[in-house]
Amino acid sequence: MSALPRSRRAAALLAAACVALLGGYAVSQASLPATASTASTASGGFGGFGGGPPGAAQLGPPPSAP
Amino acid sequence: MSATVPAFARRRASAAGPPRPLALAREADPRWVRPALLGVMAASALLVLWGLTRSGYSNTYYAAAVKSASESWKAWFFGSLDPGSFITVDKPPLAIWLMGLSARALGFSSFSMLLPQALCTVGAVGLLFSTVRRVFGPHAGILAASALAITPITVAVGRVNNPDALLVLLLVASAWMLVRALESGRTRHLVLCGAIVGLAFMTKMLQGWMVVPALAAAYAVAGPPRLLTRLRQLAAAGVAMVVVSAAWPAAVTLWPASAPYIGGSTNGSVWELILGYNGFGRVFGENGGGGGASFGGAAGLWRMFNAQVGGQIAWLLPLAGISLVAGLWLTRRAPRTDLRRAGWILFGLWALVHVAIFSTQQGIFHPYYVSALAPAVAALAGAGGVTLWRWAARSWAGLAALDVAVLATAWVSVALLQRTPTFAPALHWIIPVLAGAAVFASVALRVPGVLGRRGLAIAAVAAVVAVGAAPAAYSVATAGRSLDGNNVSAGPASASASFGGPGGGARPTGVRTGGSPSSSGAAMRGPGGGGSLSATTIAYLKSHQGAAKYLVAATGSHTTASIILSTGEPVVTIGGFSGQDPAPTVSQLAAMVARGELRYVLVSGGGMGGPGGSSSSALTTWVTQHGTAVKNAGVTTGTLYEVQA
Numbered sequence: 001m002s003a004l005p006r007s008r009r010a011a012a013l014l015a016a017a018c019v020a021l022l023g024g025y026a027v028s029q030a031s032l033p034a035t036a037s038t039a040s041t042a043s044g045g046f047g048g049f050g051g052g053p054p055g056a057a058q059l060g061p062p063p064s065a066p
Numbered sequence: 067m068s069a070t071v072p073a074f075a076r077r078r079a080s081a082a083g084p085p086r087p088l089a090l091a092r093e094a095d096p097r098w099v100r101p102a103l104l105g106v107m108a109a110s111a112l113l114v115l116w117g118l119t120r121s122g123y124s125n126t127y128y129a130a131a132v133k134s135a136s137e138s139w140k141a142w143f144f145g146s147l148d149p150g151s152f153i154t155v156d157k158p159p160l161a162i163w164l165m166g167l168s169a170r171a172l173g174f175s176s177f178s179m180l181l182p183q184a185l186c187t188v189g190a191v192g193l194l195f196s197t198v199r200r201v202f203g204p205h206a207g208i209l210a211a212s213a214l215a216i217t218p219i220t221v222a223v224g225r226v227n228n229p230d231a232l233l234v235l236l237l238v239a240s241a242w243m244l245v246r247a248l249e250s251g252r253t254r255h256l257v258l259c260g261a262i263v264g265l266a267f268m269t270k271m272l273q274g275w276m277v278v279p280a281l282a283a284a285y286a287v288a289g290p291p292r293l294l295t296r297l298r299q300l301a302a303a304g305v306a307m308v309v310v311s312a313a314w315p316a317a318v319t320l321w322p323a324s325a326p327y328i329g330g331s332t333n334g335s336v337w338e339l340i341l342g343y344n345g346f347g348r349v350f351g352e353n354g355g356g357g358g359a360s361f362g363g364a365a366g367l368w369r370m371f372n373a374q375v376g377g378q379i380a381w382l383l384p385l386a387g388i389s390l391v392a393g394l395w396l397t398r399r400a401p402r403t404d405l406r407r408a409g410w411i412l413f414g415l416w417a418l419v420h421v422a423i424f425s426t427q428q429g430i431f432h433p434y435y436v437s438a439l440a441p442a443v444a445a446l447a448g449a450g451g452v453t454l455w456r457w458a459a460r461s462w463a464g465l466a467a468l469d470v471a472v473l474a475t476a477w478v479s480v481a482l483l484q485r486t487p488t489f490a491p492a493l494h495w496i497i498p499v500l501a502g503a504a505v506f507a508s509v510a511l512r513v514p515g516v517l518g519r520r521g522l523a524i525a526a527v528a529a530v531v532a533v534g535a536a537p538a539a540y541s542v543a544t545a546g547r548s549l550d551g552n553n554v555s556a557g558p559a560s561a562s563a564s565f566g567g568p569g570g571g572a573r574p575t576g577v578r579t580g581g582s583p584s585s586s587g588a589a590m591r592g593p594g595g596g597g598s599l600s601a602t603t604i605a606y607l608k609s610h611q612g613a614a615k616y617l618v619a620a621t622g623s624h625t626t627a628s629i630i631l632s633t634g635e636p637v638v639t640i641g642g643f644s645g646q647d648p649a650p651t652v653s654q655l656a657a658m659v660a661r662g663e664l665r666y667v668l669v670s671g672g673g674m675g676g677p678g679g680s681s682s683s684a685l686t687t688w689v690t691q692h693g694t695a696v697k698n699a700g701v702t703t704g705t706l707y708e709v710q711a
Contacts, residue, residue: 009516016509023473024502028495030481032371066125066156066228066432066552066643 099204103195106208110191110215113545114184114224119176124226125551126627127643128162129179131155132227133631135166136174142166144318146326147623150615150636152650156330156343156643158314160268161229183231187224190235191215194441197242200249201409202449209530210448214441218540218556219378223437225544226551229269230437236266237277238441241412244281248408251290253299260303264310271344273438276423278307280415280442288408315340327649329642334649351428361553362424362431369425370436376482377557379436381537382447384474389450390414392467396457409449416442434554447533455526459511469505472529476501479536489558490539497532504528599629599668602700607666608633610708616658618706620668621645621682638664640685652684659692660711667693670704 004012123129127147134149135142141149145159155162164182172178191211199207214220223230240262247255259281266274282300289296315336318325331339363372371380390410397407420439424431454471457464476497483493503524510521517524543558555562599620607617619638620626622645626637638658641647650658658664667689693707 004513004515009513012509012513013516016506019469020502020506023469023505024498027473027476027480027501028498030477030479031484032376032478032481033368066127 095199095204099199099208102208103192103211106195106211106215107188107192109212111184111188113215113221113541114187116545118180118184118225120547121180121226121549121551122176123551123631124176124180124549125228126631127623128155128165128227128229128551130623130627130630131162132165132169132179133174133634135159135162136169137634144326147329147639147642148616148626148630148637149634150638151326152616152636152638153327153642153647154329156339157229158268158271160265160314161227161232164232165227179227180225183227184224186231186235187220190220190231190238190441193235193238193242194445197238197245198409198445198448200242200245201405202452206449206452208448209451210445212534213382213444213447216534216538216541217379217381217440217444218537218544219434219437219554220440221541221544222378222549222554222556223434226549226554228434228551228554230434230554233266233269233274234437234441236262236269236274237416237438240266240277240281241416241441241445244284244412245405245409247285247299248288248290248403248405253302256285256289256299256303257306260306261310264307264313267307267311268314271340272346272348273344273435274311275307276419276438277416279419280412283415284408284412287411288403288405290403327642327647329647332648348429348431349423349427362427362433362435365426365428365431367425370421371478371482373485374555375424375433375436377485377540377561378433378555379439379443380482381479381540382443382475382533384478385450385471385533386417386443386446388467388471388474389446389453390417392457392464393446393450393453396453409445413442413445413449417446432553434556451530455511458508462512465508465512468511468529469508472504472508472532473501475533479533483536486558486560489543489560490536493536493539497535500528500532500535504532598625600700600702603706604629604633606696606699608635610665611635612665613662614665615663618666618668619655619664621670625668641682645682650685652688655685655688656692656711659709665708666696667707667709668701668704669707 131141131145131147131154134146134151138146138149138151140146141151142163143159144151145154145157145162147153147155161182164186165179168182169175169178172181191214194214195207195211197207198210220234223234240259243255243259243262246252247259263274263278263281266277268274285300286296289299291299318328318336327334328336328339330343332342361374363369363374369375370383390413393410394407394414397404397410400407417439420436420442424436424439450471454464454468458468479497480494483490483497487494504526507517507521507525507528510517510525540557540561544556547559549555599618611617615636616638617629617633617635618626619640620629621640623639623643626639629635629637638650638655640650642649655664655667669686669689689707689709692711693709696706696708699706
């Protein structure tokens with residue numbers, strides 16, 4: 001790869017800086033859609049068999065095997 | 067060398083020189099490779115072994131089976147839940163065999179039970195290095211091994227007693243052997259590959275076969291011999307796989323004496339367990355599969371990124387996906403037998419098949435199942451990092467692909483971290499800054515004289531930290547807390563709390579620790595704290611057991627596992643894990659009582675629990691009709707009956 005003229009190098013650096021700033025900003029704003037509805041389903045479905053008081057035998061089966 | 071060895075194999079062997087060492091560096095590797103590998107494996111060992119017993123018995127269902135395996139060889143062979151082998155756990159026994167042997171060698175404890183899984187994980191990291199290095203070189207091998215070591219769900223399954231850590235090791239081993247076959251063209255290597263997949267089947271049934279399309283396609287495309295020979299070799303490997311897979315089920319079927327009921331099945335048949343409950347029932351939601359919205363969230367295109375699964379595996383998926391596309395593109399004109407393209411096919415199909423099945427699975431789907439996906443993602447990420455870097459050095463398109471991969475992966479990292487805002491808040495700005503720095507400095511790859519070698523070093527380090535910091539932090543958090551083997555979840559405690567852990571936070575403490583569970587009078591509780599018997603009741607049962615084989619009968623392993631763990635006595639677990647298996651029937655229960663094998667049955671306030679319906683009602687009716695309530699045994703909930711036929 002041959003050396004680029006100084007002006008081309010400066011342009012490349014400027015372009016890289018712009019992409020880096022935009023990219024970094026986009027990363028900092030990242031968020032994934034919340035899945036609250038399924039989360040609460042999972043919690044509710046599973047929470048049943050763990051919430052029993054000590055000594056509460058046979059409150060019913062856990063909902064799923066490993 | 068034998069004259070029967072094909073010419074291509076002789077050429078490859080003569081070019082390769084003496085047989086290669088299994089995992090450590092080749093002579094041709096740079097000096098840094100061996101210490102780097104040892105460093106990665108040491109880090110992996112630290113992550114899975116540090117405070118290993120902090121999860122206690124982890125999944126008490128499997129822990130009871132391990133204790134039983136340490137006391138009875140019959141229970142060891144069948145993977146029985148109790149040492150009397152009334153019923154088995156719902157998985158084939160290979161992982162129980164390892165843990166049982168460890169418990170026999172070191173004495174049963176939390177440490178001796180969990181140690182094999184931890185070692186399997188470290189072994190998988192080392193073997194993945196060897197596999198990826200053979201195909202993509204040492205840089206890619208180190209990156210892939212590092213990626214697997216810091217994948218949160220890999221750390222999590224390495225610290226509990228579920229069979230998944232062994233499954234991961236066997237899947238990586240099958241890929242390693244497949245690469246050996248690609249190098250040599252020998253049938254022997256392919257048959258061994260099939261046998262290893264058979265062992266994976268013996269670990270988790272049909273999930274062990276999910277890697278088969280990737281293995282077969284890679285060899286069918288890139289195996290050295292001509293097509294017909296390749297197909298014959300693949301058929302031989304398939305036979306080996308089926309024979310090893312079927313060995314244990316066949317032995318169970320042909321067992322001449324009384325065999326335990328096969329837990330998880332609807333009729334006691336191991337074949338029904340394979341095809342139904344642990345097979346297609348998981349995919350289509352039948353045979354107790356339940357709704358897909360449990361545990362792993364709703365099935366769908368983005369399940370791998372949802373609140374339950376995302377933090378386990380999704381961190382490196384963007385890098386892996388972009389790498390796969392780039393790798394296949396760059397090798398599109400390579401010769402048919404090109405090893406790198408074979409590697410992209412192998413790890414790419416492995417990942418795609420697992421993502422497709424996990425994402426669409428309608429039946430029971432736990433987030434920790436994705437541990438089987440982790441080696442493929444790690445291999446693609448490691449190989450992709452090196453491939454994209456080299457492509458970027460010679461092409462603007464390559465530079466764009468590299469930068470997009472870094473930014474997309476960092477983006478997913480920050481998005482996943484947003485779900486646990488109080489965990490490592492500094493990473494929320496460190497990762498964007500480093501991702502930006504990596505993109506900026508990467509211009510040095512294409513523009514000579516700009517930033518110099520220092521710029522390249524900055525780009526490389528910033529990129530690695532930007533994509534690896536978040537999963538590494540999640541893994542450290544995983545190693546630092548107690549894990550519930552019933553629904554293993556990696557990451558900080560706040561990640562589990564955000565989508566509801568087992569029991570909704572009523573998790574027992576101080577009971578499921580290493581060594582024997584407390585017998586201080588505190589109630590013993592099983593998974594999630596659902597079932598329990600007081601120490602007073604246990605003492606009563608032991609003092610009145612007499613010649614009976616079984617200490618007591620009770621419904622579901624959430625009640626009986628803790629009894630088995632604390633006493634080591636045979637216990638009839640009515641209905642198996644969930645209490646839903648149709649065992650025993652009324653006549654079987656009556657026969658056990660008539661033979662003097664069973665004197666006590668625990669009935670809850672609501673009956674026998676279990677599946678409900680006629681069978682449990684019939685059991686309850688029979689017990690109440692043929693039993694006398696015991697008043698002074700310290701039972702606080704439900705009723706203990708002394709029964710007579």
